[in-house]
Amino acid sequence: MSVAIALCALSACAKKDEETSASSTSETQTIEETSTETSESVSESSSEESSETSEEVKGESKASENPFGDPNGTHTVVDHAGDTVEVPNTINRIAVGSFYPLASVIAEYLGSAEKIVGIHPVSMSAAENGLLGQIYPEILNANTAFISGDEVNLEELLILKPDIVIGVGQEQAKVIREAGIPAVTTSASAWKYDIIETYEHWIDLLDQIFGGSDFAKKAMEKSDAVHADIIEKTKDIPDDQKARVLVLFKYTDAAMVASGVNFFGQWWCESVNAYNVASEVPDGSILKISMEQVYEWNPDIIIITNFCGTQPEDLYNNAIGTDDWSTINAVKNKRVYKMPLGLYRSYTPGGDSPVTMQWMASVIYPDLFKDTDIRKIAKEYYKEMCGYDLSDEQLDMMFIPSRDAARGL
Structure with a gap:
């Protein structure tokens, strides 16, 4: 529902x-x-x-x-x-x-x-x-x-x-x-x-x-520039070394839903030259999947959107339903991440995208983007774009978003 x-x-x-x-x-x-x-x-x-x-x-x-x-x-x-x-x-x-x-x-x-x-x-x-x-x-x-x-x-x-x-x-x-x-x-x-x-x-x-x-014009220019820079830095990653990513659009005890090849998660993976494991389902968009399918894919990294309240620790602690995540590489290596909550849920297009792209690159390929200080980037971006100085508490709000952000979904 x-x-x-x-x-x-x-x-x-x-x-x-x-x-x-x-x-x-x-x-x-x-x-x-x-x-x-x-x-x-x-x-x-x-x-x-x-x-x-x-x-x-x-x-x-x-x-x-x-x-x-x-x-x-x-x-x-x-x-x-x-x-x-x-x-x-x-x-x-x-x-x-x-x-x-x-x-x-x-x-x-x-x-x-x-x-x-x-x-x-x-x-x-x-x-x-x-x-x-x-x-x-x-x-x-x-x-x-x-x-x-x-x-x-x-x-x-x-x-x-x-x-x-x-x-x-x-x-x-x-x-x-x-x-x-x-x-x-x-x-x-x-x-x-x-x-x-x-x-x-x-x-x-x-x-x-x-x-x-003015905001929209600048946001589009910055999105293009950031995207081009990330593509340049990741373009030489061989196919067999691309990070295998599962984008969980929604995950509750009622359903587990992944972003397929025909949804925004595919673009996010491609934007950093990563591999969306759910793209293996032909013409998939919003895919209802099972734990057995996750075992088969065994992703290296799991990205959870803000369209559900689920947090990384829920997977680490097997806190949802009867699902056991303990054998999944992303969970074993503590590589489950919650997408930022900026001016909106950053999974979708918006003015947050230039920051979200850099966040995505830094969590998927930390060695390639080891110099990325995402909190500093965010602070400078919203100051330039909105004339607003984010506090440390507001940066926490963005990068450690509340479960309540999914209220109503």
């Missing part, structure tokens, strides 16, 4: 040929009854707030002029489902749907979370336990009552009076637009789960909506 929710947020929700309608009959009636009222209230809210002078926020100076011209006007964008959507030139209230990473990506992009009025509870658990709530604490004031799983409660959404809803499925977006609120669809899977390319396309969509971001 939890796997289905996470899968929906990272892949199925974003694919225009796999979406389901998010509205029920009663919700459709609510839309019909309130669409005129909502359109008027949204218009009134936008016109009232567009005249306000936006203040300078962390990490980014705001232009004094609207990038689209008339602050009271509109412009069109083409979302990831291929739909053309009319959006306001001035956006002061943003609701983010079941596309979990997007709340952090928008906060990074804008240099503030002040305009984000609604996010998913799963996004909130990451914000509360990671850097997002530290660097952009206003995100913690966002409403989460309007959405559960991938279902939007339209009545609750209308109460928020958003100028735009970003990150919902195609059919759901159409229903929300019928209520008078612009809504756009986003994809995680359209670019074959390439971390860098996917982030670039997310930013392209946000550029269409908001007009541009």
Whole structure:
């Protein structure tokens, strides 16, 4: 059940040929009854707030002029489902749907979370336990009552009076637009789960909506540079000496799920020239596996994402179900690692990726990257990008993330 929710947020929700309608009959009636009222209230809210002078926020100076011209006007964008959507030139209230990473990506992009009025509870658990709530604490004031799983409660959404809803499925977006609120669809899977390319396309969509971001531009440049450097340093590793890595997307007493060849874990392994053992399953994406399969693969390294609360010590201590990890190389050699929790769960694309890439390289090939001081790198990165000095406690929060970061999954 939890796997289905996470899968929906990272892949199925974003694919225009796999979406389901998010509205029920009663919700459709609510839309019909309130669409005129909502359109008027949204218009009134936008016109009232567009005249306000936006203040300078962390990490980014705001232009004094609207990038689209008339602050009271509109412009069109083409979302990831291929739909053309009319959006306001001035956006002061943003609701983010079941596309979990997007709340952090928008906060990074804008240099503030002040305009984000609604996010998913799963996004909130990451914000509360990671850097997002530290660097952009206003995100913690966002409403989460309007959405559960991938279902939007339209009545609750209308109460928020958003100028735009970003990150919902195609059919759901159409229903929300019928209520008078612009809504756009986003994809995680359209670019074959390439971390860098996917982030670039997310930013392209946000550029269409908001007009541009210094943070995003710098993050993309840094991702490209870091990735190129790591590839150069690892390119000569022979195939028979590549680290054998198992990426555990989710692991509880109910299920063990690995990242296959068609999911972000494959990119993370390839980014440091390591071998994803789960790639041996043809066309696999999110793979439910057994302990017997792990015995067969016997990985050298295990990476656990923040889409579950499981910690390395749970494998060392055989603390989950009846599984016995004691004979697995990664466990015997104490080479089980939890992915960092930065501005979001770092398994997905985002502004954290330049730091995550260097973390991944240093834990998989410590001899090649023995000079990597990941805490120093992180501290310098967020200072440059966000204008924020991370404390030692906040660095611990990032690199020794809490189990609570997976709350709601």
